[in-house]
Amino acid sequence: MSALTQGTHHIGLTVSKLEESAVFFTQLLGWKEVFRKPSYPAIFVSDGSIMLTLWQVKSNHRVEFDRRSNVGLHHLALEVANEETLQQIHQRVSDSGLRIEFPPEDVGDGPSRHMMCYEPSGIRIEFFCKGS
DSSP states (O other), X not given: OOOSOOSOSEEEEEESOHHHHHHIIIXXXXXXXXXXXXXXXXXXXXXSSOEEEEEEOSXXXXXXXXXXXXXXXXXXXXXXXXXXXXXXXHHHHHHHTOOEXXXXXXXXXXXXXXXXXXXXXXXXXXXXXXXX
């Protein structure tokens, strides 16, 4: 049977820091803000291939995600073009003061490389670069 779906239209993320999370994607990563819905409240951002809907959580009661005991998003993995871009993102995240779980490193024995950080609301974001 062939797949009935055709890729990702958008991913919705509930965030505790709506504006700061939007800035992470738009200013740090160069994404575009597509739409705002203040009554929701939500900000939609896109890199031209994928769209994220960032929703403001109503309560600041927050439980850190644990993949062994919670159902939900473990992390969002975004592909980057090359090692240079991966290093550029690492530098920008580092300069911003956001938490970096690990800097660029080989995936297994390589040649692919990745890094993991947290956007302002605490969602884990992986940046992945295919090796050649």
